[in-house]
Amino acid sequence: MNAIRRRLATTAGKASTRRYASTEHGHHSTASKPEPLGTxxxxxAAGIPLSLGVYAISRPGADGKPxxxxxxxxxxxxxKDRWATRNLLHANMMxxxxxxxxxxxxxxxxxHVNLKFPEIFNTGSPYNVQAGQGARNMESLVAHYEQLNAEAEAKKAKALAEKEG
Incomplete structure (x- = not known):
């Protein structure tokens, strides 16, 4: 096994050696490239006429015109006036x-709990009603739902007071 490993190592070493294309032993020089003027x-060059143009339009006219x-x-x-008006309108809306x-x-x-159709509690088959299940007094049923609504409103008011306080 060692013999194979040694042979692979020497083969890999020969494959990675650098070979040069030319046989000369000097440095190669390339022809010089033309250099651009640059940004x-x-x-x-553009700034000089531009500055002269800005200077020319900033001078008042000969007859006193701005x-x-x-x-x-x-x-x-x-x-400025337009934005002041907009800001005032926005502040008033807010x-x-x-x-x-x-x-x-x-x-x-x-x-008040608005029961639009209180008779909804009496609908259904009269034969499926078990003994003692029927609601004969609708006032007690309405009072029950008003109480549930009042308790829910009280919880909401308490939660709102805790949030604000």
Whole structure:
């Protein structure tokens, strides 16, 4: 086994040796490439006429007219008033929304349970009613559901008071 391993190691060593294509023993030199002017030159070349143009439009006219740049800037001056109006309207809407929210959350609501169709409790086959199961007094049944509703409202009010407090 060692003999095979040694042979594989020497074969791998021979395969990884570096061979050079040429037989010369000197350094190879390549032809020089032309170098471009670069980005900085083009930025400078474009910046000079651009700055002269900005200077020219920023000067007032000979007859006292305001400069074109001044006219452009003053065209946006009315935005300040427009934004002030928008902010005032937004503040008024937010105050109204807060008032309505407090109005609705502060209301205790009605304690009355509206049973739209109380006779729903009497529907069904009269033959499936077991002894003592029938609801003869609807007032006690309505009172029972009003009590359940009042307890649920009390729990909600308590939870709301704990959340706010």
């Amino acid at each position: 900085g030159f083009y930025v400078l 400069a074109a740049l001044t006219k452009l800037i003053s065209g946006y001056s009315d935005l 105050e109204q929304a807060a008032f309505e929210k407090h109005l609705f959350f502060g209301d205790k609501g009605s304690a």
